[in-house]
Amino acid sequence: MDLFIIGSFIVTPYKVIKDGAILIEGTDIVDVGKARDLKSKYSTRGYEVINATNKAIIPGLINTHTHASMSLLRGVADDAELMDWLNNKIWPIEAKLTPEDIHVGALLSIIEMLKSGTTTFNDMYFEMEEVAKAVEITGIRAVLSRGLIGLGNEINEKKSFKEGLTFALKYQDAADGRIKTMLGPHAPYTCSAEYLTDVVNVAKEHNLPIHIHIAETKQEKKAIEDAFSINLDNKGIIEYLDSFGFFQVPVVAAHMVWVDEREYRILKEHDVGIAHNPISNMKLASGIAPVPSMLEYGLYIGIGTDGPASNNSLDMFREMKATALIHKVNTLNPTVVPALEVLKMGTIYGAHVLRLDHMIGSIEPGKKADLVILDLQKAHLSPLHNIVSSLIYSATGCDVEKVIINGNIVVNDGRVTTVNEQEVLKKAEEHAKALLERANVTVD
Amino acid sequence: MDLFIIGSFIVTPYKVIKDGAILIEGTDIVDVGKARDLKSKYSTRGYEVINATNKAIIPGLINTHTHASMSLLRGVADDAELMDWLNNKIWPIEAKLTPEDIHVGALLSIIEMLKSGTTTFNDMYFEMEEVAKAVEITGIRAVLSRGLIGLGNEINEKKSFKEGLTFALKYQDAADGRIKTMLGPHAPYTCSAEYLTDVVNVAKEHNLPIHIHIAETKQEKKAIEDAFSINLDNKGIIEYLDSFGFFQVPVVAAHMVWVDEREYRILKEHDVGIAHNPISNMKLASGIAPVPSMLEYGLYIGIGTDGPASNNSLDMFREMKATALIHKVNTLNPTVVPALEVLKMGTIYGAHVLRLDHMIGSIEPGKKADLVILDLQKAHLSPLHNIVSSLIYSATGCDVEKVIINGNIVVNDGRVTTVNEQEVLKKAEEHAKALLERANVTVD
Numbered sequence: 001m002d003l004f005i006i007g008s009f010i011v012t013p014y015k016v017i018k019d020g021a022i023l024i025e026g027t028d029i030v031d032v033g034k035a036r037d038l039k040s041k042y043s044t045r046g047y048e049v050i051n052a053t054n055k056a057i058i059p060g061l062i063n064t065h066t067h068a069s070m071s072l073l074r075g076v077a078d079d080a081e082l083m084d085w086l087n088n089k090i091w092p093i094e095a096k097l098t099p100e101d102i103h104v105g106a107l108l109s110i111i112e113m114l115k116s117g118t119t120t121f122n123d124m125y126f127e128m129e130e131v132a133k134a135v136e137i138t139g140i141r142a143v144l145s146r147g148l149i150g151l152g153n154e155i156n157e158k159k160s161f162k163e164g165l166t167f168a169l170k171y172q173d174a175a176d177g178r179i180k181t182m183l184g185p186h187a188p189y190t191c192s193a194e195y196l197t198d199v200v201n202v203a204k205e206h207n208l209p210i211h212i213h214i215a216e217t218k219q220e221k222k223a224i225e226d227a228f229s230i231n232l233d234n235k236g237i238i239e240y241l242d243s244f245g246f247f248q249v250p251v252v253a254a255h256m257v258w259v260d261e262r263e264y265r266i267l268k269e270h271d272v273g274i275a276h277n278p279i280s281n282m283k284l285a286s287g288i289a290p291v292p293s294m295l296e297y298g299l300y301i302g303i304g305t306d307g308p309a310s311n312n313s314l315d316m317f318r319e320m321k322a323t324a325l326i327h328k329v330n331t332l333n334p335t336v337v338p339a340l341e342v343l344k345m346g347t348i349y350g351a352h353v354l355r356l357d358h359m360i361g362s363i364e365p366g367k368k369a370d371l372v373i374l375d376l377q378k379a380h381l382s383p384l385h386n387i388v389s390s391l392i393y394s395a396t397g398c399d400v401e402k403v404i405i406n407g408n409i410v411v412n413d414g415r416v417t418t419v420n421e422q423e424v425l426k427k428a429e430e431h432a433k434a435l436l437e438r439a440n441v442t443v444d
Numbered sequence: 445m446d447l448f449i450i451g452s453f454i455v456t457p458y459k460v461i462k463d464g465a466i467l468i469e470g471t472d473i474v475d476v477g478k479a480r481d482l483k484s485k486y487s488t489r490g491y492e493v494i495n496a497t498n499k500a501i502i503p504g505l506i507n508t509h510t511h512a513s514m515s516l517l518r519g520v521a522d523d524a525e526l527m528d529w530l531n532n533k534i535w536p537i538e539a540k541l542t543p544e545d546i547h548v549g550a551l552l553s554i555i556e557m558l559k560s561g562t563t564t565f566n567d568m569y570f571e572m573e574e575v576a577k578a579v580e581i582t583g584i585r586a587v588l589s590r591g592l593i594g595l596g597n598e599i600n601e602k603k604s605f606k607e608g609l610t611f612a613l614k615y616q617d618a619a620d621g622r623i624k625t626m627l628g629p630h631a632p633y634t635c636s637a638e639y640l641t642d643v644v645n646v647a648k649e650h651n652l653p654i655h656i657h658i659a660e661t662k663q664e665k666k667a668i669e670d671a672f673s674i675n676l677d678n679k680g681i682i683e684y685l686d687s688f689g690f691f692q693v694p695v696v697a698a699h700m701v702w703v704d705e706r707e708y709r710i711l712k713e714h715d716v717g718i719a720h721n722p723i724s725n726m727k728l729a730s731g732i733a734p735v736p737s738m739l740e741y742g743l744y745i746g747i748g749t750d751g752p753a754s755n756n757s758l759d760m761f762r763e764m765k766a767t768a769l770i771h772k773v774n775t776l777n778p779t780v781v782p783a784l785e786v787l788k789m790g791t792i793y794g795a796h797v798l799r800l801d802h803m804i805g806s807i808e809p810g811k812k813a814d815l816v817i818l819d820l821q822k823a824h825l826s827p828l829h830n831i832v833s834s835l836i837y838s839a840t841g842c843d844v845e846k847v848i849i850n851g852n853i854v855v856n857d858g859r860v861t862t863v864n865e866q867e868v869l870k871k872a873e874e875h876a877k878a879l880l881e882r883a884n885v886t887v888d
Binding site for chain 2: 079
């Protein structure tokens with residue numbers, strides 16, 4: 001069904017069109033402009049007309065870093081030291097995850113993401129075929145990579161590498177083009193320089209980008225040195241990675257908290273995409289990424305929630321507000337990272353980070369129809385002085401009324417149209433319970 | 445109507461009662477316990493039975509610092525320097541506020557607060573009779589004080605002081621005891637030591653607590669010195685206030701960002717209540733209050749949103765999550781300010797801060813029936829491993845289904861029962877528009 005959407009505010013996000021309209025044919029946005037202009041240019045006959053009066057239409061939000069299936073572990077451990085959290089809770093549970101758990105966890109997270117306005121997520125985990133199936137069913141768009149650990153057992157290393165590549169090649173452009181794939185080496189402290197070089201070579205050969213965690217914690221540099229018995233001297237982690245050509249292929253780097261300004265040049269030169277995860281970085285006490293100076297340097301930064309076990313939410317509206325807030329207080333400057341910049345980070349910059357800005361991230365003719373419609377008739381969004389301010393500082397995911405992805409309505413009246421939500425919630429509860437029992441982990 | 449509530453989780457917040465029940469007669473909680481115990485002790489005849497299966501029941505949230513009527517100014521200026529924000533936007537607009545504006549702004553904020561689970565708010569502004577009227581109509585509980593400026597024109601000073609006292613005396617225990625009053629000297633940099641001493645003496649005479657802003661910005665000490673041509677030498681602001689006996693009466697101190705550890709002794713000795721406003725402090729780049737060390741010292745800290753123009757939300761769930769997050773990253777310690785402590789800050793500690801812990805802040809027999817019921821059957825709250833974690837890290841105000849204040853159901857199925865929401869939204873939009881026109885302020 002082709003769509004003719006008429007709405008009070010369209011935030012593209014480059015401009016705000018009041019009383020605007022969007023014409024969608026098939027999966028694509030065909031035209032955008034003032035409603036009166038589009039109405040005189042086109043007949044609405046043959047289109048499903050969506051009336052979005054008193055509503056805002058924005059590009060679908062792009063979550064640039066997640067581990068969606070970890071929703072089954074949401075709240076099993078909070079307020080804990082990272083290594084305590086990993087050793088005593090997360091890892092013992094992850095060791096017992098079945099492919100079906102991964103599938104159910106992904107479905108649950110996708111429901112949460114869709115309902116709160118996320119249309120694309122960039123996911124790294126394992127058993128990724130199960131995540132791909134969940135993407136296929138639900139109608140969301142995703143970039144998927146199998147996490148690769150290059151540490152320890154060589155047979156396992158090779159096996160997971162092969163799995164990761166096989167997955168990436170098999171699922172590239174699957175689900176009507178909604179799935180893109182990358183290679184997912186976990187981090188520089190879990191993958192040696194040799195291993196990462198192998199990944200880069202394979203990525204180059206198959207034209208695959210890389211999704212990786214970089215510089216999440218202050219201890220990471222020492223962790224690299226210890227893991228591989230090397231000495232980085234004064235080198236930062238970015239300089240270290242650059243020294244063996246890691247950035248020759250497109251890279252999405254999650255976290256980037258402990259990056260030095262002198263390393264920005266390398267990031268800029270290779271257009272490294274940054275996935276900023278403010279809430280996870282706060283909750284795990286990792287640190288505050290130098291976002292204002294990275295933005296000023298012209299680096300592209302998207303926003304991510306990280307996994308639901310370290311947030312514990314996938315609502316990009318909360319993440320956008322956190323992004324706008326944390327850097328102001330960190331620099332004691334209330335003018336940095338303003339609302340419009342944050343909205344761009346949540347949409348078009350995120351698309352650029354994932355190398356998908358030719359397809360998504362803004363409301364423009366020729367782009368895929370990935371849109372979110374928010375109801376503005378709410379006390380917390382009233383009065384409406386500035387739509388961008390309202391979106392970043394006042395709105396939450398539950399203001400989302402409709403979500404369109406690839407031209408299909410996947411959320412209507414706040415309900416997911418593609419799967420049975422209550423069934424997934426029930427399954428998730430059952431799977432989570434059985435999983436904790438298998439792992440012999442109790443929640444305090 | 446007396447109420448018999450049966451629910452899956454009651455978080456008192458001292459303990460979590462699974463499959464519990466609460467008996468309410470008139471305005472009061474009469475009994476709390478396991479549902480099977482209460483069912484065998486009491487007949488449900490004559491009670492309205494509320495089935496809260498798969499729901500959580502928590503004490504009503506307590507917003508310890510607001511300027512509710514500023515909702516009309518929500519989003520008129522963000523991402524701006526404080527003095528630019530005040531001089532060019534907020535103050536010119538506030539100068540044109542009419543009593544009716546204040547009333548409509550308060551109604552709008554109260555709707556937002558009720559719907560997101562706040563049952564008590566501590567408000568400082570002017571034309572407070574208009575706020576009191578809004579409290580009366582809507583059924584919320586509030587602590588109200590007229591803001592007093594002791595700087596500049598002596599006639600104005602005396603007039604506002606008299607107004608503040610008259611209001612406090614007239615409205616103490618109004619609206620069936622839902623309204624409490626305080627005196628509201630604005631801040632130590634806008635009120636001289638002499639003025640504050642007068643306020644303290646009057647407060648003592650009439651048994652009124654004081655609501656004031658203290659140590660919000662790094663510049664405040666210098667602002668005090670400049671305003672009153674004094675030299676504080678090495679004294680902190682708390683020491684300065686203590687030097688003339690300011691803390692002889694109960695004080696609610698908002699912000700408390702720039703407080704030195706050596707001043708904690710004074711705060712403890714006088715049981716000064718602290719209203720922590722993490723989002724406002726981040727957005728205005730004021731700084732990060734030393735909450736972990738103040739909590740460790742045994743000081744009472746409640747949570748506040750500050751006014752809707754410097755947040756721009758009144759959702760205490762967002763504020764509680766921000767409280768849990770910001771101090772972890774600030775201390776690089778993920779174990780500080782854990783979820784349960786935050787829930788206490790949002791409820792019983794907040795009640796203590798406002799000197800109302802004998803009445804509200806927890807679900808216990810003898811306390812007023814101020815309760816919030818949240819729906820847990822949502823993707824973002826699933827699976828449910830830990831109810832307290834879910835409340836702090838995953839829930840938002842829009843999970844609130846029912847709110848009970850003083851034994852009355854004021855929110856049902858997410859809708860306010862006491863006023864017409866759509867009418868207030870419409871009025872708020874009209875008043876805000878007219879106000880900005882009168883003030884000749886445009887929004888960028």
